[in-house]
Amino acid sequence: MLLNLFEYHWVEDIDEALLLLARPDVKTIPLAGGTHLLGLDDDSIQAVVDLRDLELAYIHEDAASVHIGAMTTLQSMVDAPLLKELAVGTLARAAQASSFSRVIRNSATLGGTLAIGAASQADVLTVLAALDAEALLRSASRTRIDLSGGTVERPGFALAGVTVKGKQERRVSCVNLSIERRSNELIIEVIIQRPAAGAGMSFQRIGRTPTDIALLNACALVEIDDGVYSCVRLALGGVNMEPVRMHVVERQLAGQTAMNPGGTTLNTQLLVSALQAGMANFQPPADFRASSGYRKISGVNLAFRALEEATSIARWRNMVSSKERQ
Numbered sequence: 001m002l003l004n005l006f007e008y009h010w011v012e013d014i015d016e017a018l019l020l021l022a023r024p025d026v027k028t029i030p031l032a033g034g035t036h037l038l039g040l041d042d043d044s045i046q047a048v049v050d051l052r053d054l055e056l057a058y059i060h061e062d063a064a065s066v067h068i069g070a071m072t073t074l075q076s077m078v079d080a081p082l083l084k085e086l087a088v089g090t091l092a093r094a095a096q097a098s099s100f101s102r103v104i105r106n107s108a109t110l111g112g113t114l115a116i117g118a119a120s121q122a123d124v125l126t127v128l129a130a131l132d133a134e135a136l137l138r139s140a141s142r143t144r145i146d147l148s149g150g151t152v153e154r155p156g157f158a159l160a161g162v163t164v165k166g167k168q169e170r171r172v173s174c175v176n177l178s179i180e181r182r183s184n185e186l187i188i189e190v191i192i193q194r195p196a197a198g199a200g201m202s203f204q205r206i207g208r209t210p211t212d213i214a215l216l217n218a219c220a221l222v223e224i225d226d227g228v229y230s231c232v233r234l235a236l237g238g239v240n241m242e243p244v245r246m247h248v249v250e251r252q253l254a255g256q257t258a259m260n261p262g263g264t265t266l267n268t269q270l271l272v273s274a275l276q277a278g279m280a281n282f283q284p285p286a287d288f289r290a291s292s293g294y295r296k297i298s299g300v301n302l303a304f305r306a307l308e309e310a311t312s313i314a315r316w317r318n319m320v321s322s323k324e325r326q
C-alpha cells in the first residue's frame, strides 16, 4: 500500500510529467500499468504521475530500427505483426512468456517492466539484451537562480528567483538501465536496431512448468557471412536475475567457421568449447527455486541450444537468400 500518497496527476503532456517528476520536495514517480506499483509497500512515495495519456503506446519502424513506446503493453507486443516478424519473433514470444496471465499482460507495460528490472521477472529483458536494445530517457530540471548582476543584455539589472527549465535526453543500453537510470528520468521508448536480414535468433527458457516464471532463459543472435560467424550475441537471464551478456563466448565465436568441413553439419564442438571457456565465470544467483550450481550447469545447456538454433536459422536464411539471388 502507498499509505502516504497524497497527489495523483493525470497529465496530457510529457513536459508536464517531467516537471512533476523533477520536483525535489515531493517524491513523485510515474504510474504506468500499475501492476507492480499498486502492490508496493512504500511509504516514501507521495505522488504519482499517470502516463496513460502521453501517447507512448506505439510500435513503429524506420529504415534501420524499431521503436516501442514505454506505455506499450506486453499483450500489444505479443500481438504486433511487426514484432512477430522482427528477430524471428523472439521478442513477441518473450513478451508472452514474461507473464502467462493475459490480465497482467493487458496492463503491464514495457516501460514499467524495464523500470523495475529484475523484480519484474520478465523474459523480455533477456531478449532486449541480446538485441542490444537501448532505452530513450528524458528528464527535466527546474532551477531557480539569482542574477544579481543582471544579464548580458541588461547588465546591472538585478533579477531574483529566475526559473530556468531544462530538458535532457539520452540513450542507455537496456542491460545497464537499472544502474544508469536516474530517478527523475522517464523511459520514453525502446529502440532496437534491426538485425541483418540473414540473422538467426533463438529464445529458450527453463521453468518448473511451461507457464511458470523462467528459472533461467537464454537468447542468442547469430549472423553468418561466407560460413563464418560475423556477429554473435548471447544473453542469459531469469527470475531475480539481471540479464547478462556472455561477451567472452561472443568473442570466442566471432570469426570462426560455423560448419564442419563439407558444410552440411554444425560445428557443435566449437560451440561447446566456447561455452565452457566463456561461461566459467558465470555465477547465477541461488534462491528457493534453484541453486546457483543448477542454474550454472543448465545455463551452459540452454545457451548451447540457443546458439545451435540461432546458427541453424541463420544458415537456412542465408541459403534461401542466396537461392533467391540466383
Ligand SMILES: Cc1cc2nc3c(=O)[nH]c(=O)nc-3n(C[C@H](O)[C@H](O)[C@H](O)COP(=O)(O)OP(=O)(O)OC[C@H]3O[C@@H](n4cnc5c(N)ncnc54)[C@H](O)[C@@H]3O)c2cc1C
Residues within 6 Å of the ligand: 029, 030, 031, 032, 033, 034, 035, 036, 037, 038, 039, 051, 070, 071, 098, 099, 104, 107, 108, 109, 110, 111, 112, 113, 114, 115, 116, 120, 121, 122, 123, 185, 186, 187, 188, 213
Ligand atoms: C500478481 C502479479 C504477478 C506478476 N508476475 C509477473 C511476472 O512473472 N513477470 C512479469 O514480467 N511481470 C509480472 N507482473 C507484472 C509486472 O508488474 C509488470 O511486468 C511490469 O513490471 C510492471 O509494469 P507496469 O506497467 O504495471 O508498471 P507500474 O506498476 O505502473 O510501475 C512499475 C514501476 O516502474 C516505474 N515506471 C513505469 N513506467 C515508467 C516509465 N515510462 N519511465 C520510468 N519509470 C516507469 C513506476 O514508477 C514504478 O516504479 C506481475 C504482476 C502481478 C500483479
